[in-house]
Amino acid sequence: xxxxxxxxxxxxxxxxxxxxxxxxxxxxxxxxxxxxxxxxxxxxxxxxxxxxxxxxxxxxxxxxxxxxxxxxxxxxxxxxxxxxxxxxxxxxxxxxxxxxxxxxxxxxxxxx
Numbered sequence: 001x002x003x004x005x006x007x008x009x010x011x012x013x014x015x016x017x018x019x020x021x022x023x024x025x026x027x028x029x030x031x032x033x034x035x036x037x038x039x040x041x042x043x044x045x046x047x048x049x050x051x052x053x054x055x056x057x058x059x060x061x062x063x064x065x066x067x068x069x070x071x072x073x074x075x076x077x078x079x080x081x082x083x084x085x086x087x088x089x090x091x092x093x094x095x096x097x098x099x100x101x102x103x104x105x106x107x108x109x110x111x112x
Contacts, residue, residue, distance in 0.1 A: 018107050025100040032093045039065045 046061045071091060 015107070015110060018103055018110075022100060022103045022107065025096055025103065029093065029096050029100060032096070036069065036093070039068055 042061050042065060044061055046064070047058055048064060050057050050059050
């Protein structure tokens with residue numbers, strides 16, 4: 001005999017909240033993807049001033065693009081032992097995509 005699994009049904013309000021969260025995450029993911037594609041179109045000789053404390057620094061295109069992409073895709077981690085390393089931890093985009101996937105699974109399971 002087959003084992004029957006019970007699927008927890010979402011109440012109407014919980015399902016609505018999950019759908020609303022899914023739509024919000026879809027919008028955020030789309031905005032981040034657009035921002036990443038716009039980084040590739042930054043002019044090669046583009047420079048900008050960034051303010052750190054009370055001092056302005058002039059940064060070139062490659063530094064700007066590298067910093068923005070690293071914030072959106074991967075986050076560098078400094079280990080507590082004092083050794084520096086980079087570990088693949090989810091950046092903003094990857095984190096939102098994973099959360100959206102989880103919400104989608106929850107919605108799919110509740111409708112069965």
